[in-house]
Amino acid sequence: MIDAPVAVKLAGIWKRFPGVIANSDINLDVRRGSVHAIVGENGAGKSTLMKILYGMQKPDEGTIAINGNEVIFHSPSDAIDAGIGMVHQHFMLADNLTVLENIILGSEPTKRGVINQQTALTRLTQLAQQYGLDVPFNSFVSELGVGARQRIEILKVLYRGASILILDEPTAVLVPHEVDELFSALSDLKAEGITILFISHKLDEVLAIADEISVIRAGSTVATVDPRTQKVSADDLAEMMVGSELPTPETRGSTVTDEVIIDVRNLSVLTAAGKPLVDDVSFKIHAGEILGIAGVEGNGQAEIVDALMGIIKSSGVLIYNGGDISKWSTRKRREQGFGFIPEDRMRQGLLLEAPLWENKMLGHQTLKPNSNGFLLTPADAKNDTARIIDEYDVRTPSIDVFASALSGGNQQKLIVGREMSSDPKFLLAAHPTRGVDVGAQSAIWDHLRKARESGLAVLLISADLDELIGLSDTIKVLLRGKFVADANPVTVTPQELGTAMTGVKKSDGIEAAS
Amino acid sequence: MNTKSPSIRIFAFFISAMTLLSISRIFADTNDLTSRGTMAAAFGLAVPIGLAGLGGLWSERAGIVNIGLEGMMILGTFGAGWAGWQWGPWAGVLGAVTFGMLGALLFAIVTVSFGVDQIIAGTAINILGLGLAQFLAKLAFSNAPGGGQSQSPPVKGLLPSVTIDFIADPLNTLQQKGWFVISDLAGMFSGLFYHLSYLTILTVILFVLTGWTLWRTSFGLRLRSAGESPSAAETLGVNVIRYKYIAVIISGSLAGLAGAYLAIVGTNVYRGGQTAGRGYIGLATMIFGNWRPMGTGIGATVFGYIDTLQLRDNANIRGLVLFGALVLIALAFLGLRSGVRATSLAFLIIGSALVGGFLASTNMAPEVAQVAPYVTTLLVLATASQRLRPPATAGMAYRKGESH
Amino acid sequence: MSRQKILNSLAAPLLAVAFSLVVVTIILFAFGSNVFEVFNAMAVYGTSPRSLTLMLNLATTYYISAVAVAIGFKMNLFNIGVNGQYMLGGMCAAAVAGSLNLPGVVAIPITIFVAIAVGAAWAGVAAWLKSARGVSEVISTIMLNFIALGLISYTIIRTNVGRPAALNVRGTEIIPPNGRMVGWNLLSPSIKVYGFIIVAILIGVLYWFVLNRTVFGYDLRASGLSASAASASGVNSKRMVVITMLISGGIAGMVGLPDLLGNDPYSYTLNFPSGYGFTGIAIALLGRNNPIGIAFGAILWAFLDVSSQILDIENVPREIVTIMQGVIVLAVVVAYELVRRNRVKSEQQNVGEALAQKESSAS
Secondary structure, eight states: OTTSOEEEEEEEEEEEETTEEEEEEEEEEEETTOEEEEEOOTTSSHHHHHHHHTTSSOOSEEEEEETTEEEOOSSHHHHHHTTEEEEOSSOOOOTTSBHHHHHHTTSOOEETTEEOHHHHHHHHHHHHHHHTOOOOTTSBGGGSOHHHHHHHHHHHHHHTTOSEEEEESTTTTOOHHHHHHHHHHHHHHHHTTOEEEEEESOHHHHHHHOSEEEEEETTEEEEEEOTTTSOOOHHHHHHHHHOOOSOOOOOOSOOOOSOEEEEEEEEEEEOTTSOEEEEEEEEEEETTOEEEEEOOTTSSHHHHHHHHHTSSOOEEEEEETTEEOTTOOHHHHHHTTEEEEOSOIIIIIOOTTSBHHHHHHTTOTTSTTTBSSSBBOHHHHHHHHHHHHHHTTOOOSOTTSBGGGSOHHHHHHHHHHHHHHTOOSEEEEESTTTTOOHHHHHHHHHHHHHHHHTTOEEEEEOSOHHHHHHHOSEEEEEETTEEEEEEOTTTOOHHHHHHHHTTOOOOTTEEEOO | OTTSOHHHHHHHHHHHHHHHHHHHHHHHTOGGGGOHHHHHHHHHHHHHHHHHHHHHHHHHHTTOOOTTHHHHHHHHHHHHHHHHHHHOHHHHHHHHHHHHHHHHHHHHIIIIISOOOHHHHHHHHHHHHHHHHHHHHHHHHTTSTTOBTTBOOOOSSOOOEEOOHHHHHHHHHHHHTTOTTHHHHHHHHHHHTSSEEHHHHHHHHHHHHHHHHHHHBHHHHHHHHHHHOHHHHHHTTOOHHHHHHHHHHHHHHHHHHHHHIIIIIIISSOBTTTTTTHHHHHHHHHHHTTTOHHHHHHHHHHHHHHHHHTTSOTHHHHHHHHHHHHHHHHHHHHHHHTTOHHHHHHHHHHHHHHHHHHHHOSOOOTHHHHHHHHHHHHHHHHHHTTTOOOOTTTTOOOOTTTTO | OOHHHHHHHHHHHHHHHHHHHHHHHHHHHHTTOOHHHHHHHHHHHHTSHHHHHHHHHHHHHHHHHHHHHHHHHTTTOOOTTHHHHHHHHHHHHHHHHHHOOSOHHHHHHHHHHHHHHHHHHHHHHHHHHHHHHOOOHHHHHHHHHHHHHHHHHHHHHHSTTEEEEETTEEEEOOOOGGGOOOOBOSSOSSSOBOTTHHHHHHHHHHHHHHHHHBHHHHHHHHHHHOHHHHHHTTOOHHHHHHHHHHHHHHHHHTTTHHHHHHSTTOSOBTTOOOOHHHHHHHHHHHTTTOHHHHHHHHHHHHHHHHHGGGTTTTTSOTTHHHHHHHHHHHHHHHHHHHHHHHHHHHHHHHHHHHHHHHHHHHO
16 A cells, blocks of 8 residues: 555645635645545634645645646636545535436536436446445435435546545534444445545544544644554544643633533434434533533534523423523523623624624623613623723724724624623633734733633533633533533643544543543 | 326326316306407417517516516517518518517616616517617508508418317317316317417427427527526536526517518507507416416417407307316315315405306496406416415526625 | 726716717607707706606605616516605505594505515515416506505595595595695795605615615625525525515505605595606616615606606707606616626726736735
8 A cells, every 4th residue: 555656745835815815725635546644623724725736725835746747726627637536624515406416417417418317327326336436316416315425526526537535524414324434435435546635633533544644733744653463542643632732821720619500401403304413411500610522513502502591492391590591582582691602603603794883782782781672772882892902912903994804813802801891701612712922822821711700601512622622611512412421621731632522432531421 | 107107197187277267158158258259369369479479488587587578569569560561461470579579688688788677678668669669660650552650551461370280170069068077178279270360380399399409409508597596607617697697588579470470460450459458468477377378278279268358259258167176176175185274265255256246237347357367367476376376586686706 | 995996887877978969959840840949948947946856745745656676677577666665655645644543653654565565466466476376576566556546446445445535636635734844945935845855765765775784785786686695694595585575566556656645635545646666667777776866866767757747838849858768767777787898897997907017016
């Protein structure tokens, strides 16, 4: 395997965005007919790298060579022509077209413009059999589940004659038996000489499928290992992924009281099709406590948050300050002391084309100082916005600019300031420091700590394990909508936590979920 | 029911509908309800509605909601009247299509290239199309012999039409016998072969051609993909913008053709206000037909039929009311069997009320027929909106490369 | 608001009007008219006291219609059904007003209330269809427009609500003098400015106030800017759709009242003007849903409509004005779209520059 020729060679790839270096000096050799996994934390630069390889973005520096020939991609079409295919994490399929139509679109076998269904079907049936990718070609995509959709995406790529396949987080949306099916298909593909780039942060899966593993940290390739010859464990990989980071949040001394603020009992959220996204989850948070939820993204965190905010439908009982509030509207919850730092601030946290002072009112528009419940009080709201901008160091020339004009970090500081100013009793904080520079990050941590000391109950969701460990009083690990383990933030290491998130095994800092 | 092939199902529905119609004819005691004259007129009125609906279908299939059909149709009536008056009916058809296409081109530039909201742009096109047609009509026709401020001189000559006597006549005789179902079918088919305009034949061909092009050719697949998932299409190298342009322009030419039918076959002149909202009814038939040519054609025929009834013997309106009531009640029973409770009960109540109205009155207002197509559309939308499959991105602005 | 911002917001409509003038000039030129003479005739005729009064009266109607549309636009709801709502509302209000023999202070509020209630109810059908059945309000309101027309002709032709009201036309019972709002001879001794202009101004003020000064208005604007963020902030989106649609329909119900209460024959006849709803859409777009902007838009539109009356005498089809209006709308929506895209970009740049300056001066 190691002797197979190099199919993809990335050398010295750099990519800078305003204020961020996404890739710095990436070097990667992928051998033909192998499964090469690329692992790294969220934001480590994996996606950017794959976009570069697929022609969606151009590198600032560095070269790409496919089968020994140096290439420059201007668009995905160039990459497709070079035999590269990509299966996006978010499927690119048209629901109302049939499976067959989705696959052949753009490269239809035709006779004088008329699609030759039979030719297409024969070719696809053969491909499907060859690689064990079974899909009903004449069904509409809307009728199919995620597993089948993923097989369609792979067939789409193979149909175009790709010999190099990029899979972006392919298992994120699959249930275990679908993962097994995918892996067996990948083995078949490999046996046929197809090269596979497998992007993931589920380390157990990576270890199960990969011939080689490259670890990316902070935009650079830090190691490439061969799990078949080198003894490497999920722990080792997690350590390489996380490395040692600069500032670590630390919460000194416990402020946890015995007053239960929020008590969630048997919370479940289902998809429209009835599949559980959150599966019978229960937990309590006390005044002065930060409960951290660890988990790979897409395992139900977002749904827990939305359900607690009353934005999406859920089942179960929600007790707040001793009373059942399951039926409360989102507005009532917010008025009664729920603060909310959303995961996606563009979607849930801001009105991009509205001035900052109006954004400051969002979510608290019925409360002082923004209004008296019926009439807005813009003067007070503006004064308070000015205060927040000052206290939370939001860098802006004025409170009248659109929110879209601020950088991500400053937008986040505005949101944190806004939510803290309403004197919340219970704060839902999803990735509170995502996309924020180091200085702002520690400031946000300080604010969270201060609020905790004064009796705030916080539900913290974060992909930054240091942040999670440093701030939380209790950590629960979420996998596929269920709590699978508890961790003690005093003793657990990021490596152990990262391993637990993938559901691999238990270690010292991790106990089975209570 | 589900195990049967679609063509058998359609046939079963057709026969059931004809049976209900026949019952209505007998109880309302109006032989004209399914006479050759009524049916021929219905097919005639169905043509402009159907063409507009087909126009809407083309553009929505590529993801562009075309509220501007009405404006493009108005432009078409002017083009037909003007060119037809100068150079004869076929030139009129060409003129109508050209004018419709010009309106569509403008609409495409604004919606596809500039990404302006499609509803807004469509409304603007309707204002502009109306103004332009009225302006040009005054200039062109005011001083022309036989013309006026809002009316063109007659089109030079007529478009040929065909009557196939040896089919139409015996069937007509059969219709007049008043036999249950058989006479109704006879009347319908007799109408189909009676004074059949070439433009009607062309319309039928266009419907078939549309279905074939959109669902059998690679061109059609790419065009539909631009409406279903432009981002997926783009990643596979489909030039989404180009297909949207093509679709909108075809849409406009069909709307223009609809205008041509009104001006050349329907009346023989351009006249202000001739379209009378048929562009919007066309849009309704497209929804009624679930964005498919076959369904749109059926919808247009039904709406054309209803349109005809208000122009003919008033007793027909009673027949129509009874027919509508029976259809609702039949649907209610079908629905109850498959467990759609609330809707079925609502249908049952409305249907029974209509039967009551039918029994209580001897004379019904033509306004009932006037609103029937719109009420039908609302009912379809309210009860079947889950089952309708509009193109996934219809109405959304698309900008190249934004999906990445 | 800084001078720069005001300039920015005026740039698009002014450009659109200028562009439409160019288009119209080209058309007139192409058909051999004396462009200068045409414009001059319009200006002279359009500024006579009589014309100005007609213009104000028409603008009153247009303004109400545009506000009805604008409040929907503010949360991305398209009320294409203003036409049906005002016609139905107007007919019912006229019928009620015609049957009342009460002093004006009582009769007029009742009339207005009926118009609002009927308009809101008719819009309510579309609101219910959207919130409960997921039916697009665009299609449903178009259908409801046609159904309203049928209902009106049925009521006036076939029920005893209708009677011969004016020369050869059936309509509702003529409204007694007490129930009218005839207005005042402000500009011309021969013709009055509609009394309903007061109500229109009030509607504009209320519209501004509700939208910018109340929590409800904030919720509404937030829903329009980002439905997901609004819902996270506690806005019940379905309820919002229903309420907004009802308000829009309620305002729409009043669109016919200026004519009805201020002009001969004081009856809703089968010849009652139609199409105000579509004009309202155009003006709301032109005025960018802003109460002042809409006022300017309504006056411009009305001026064009009134002054175009002279054109037939000048041997130019007066529909040239409709063309001009259509071009204005198309040009203005394109211009706004371009301005919006640029504004987002340029603000980002400006903020960056401003911060850089601040930083360098601080250090």
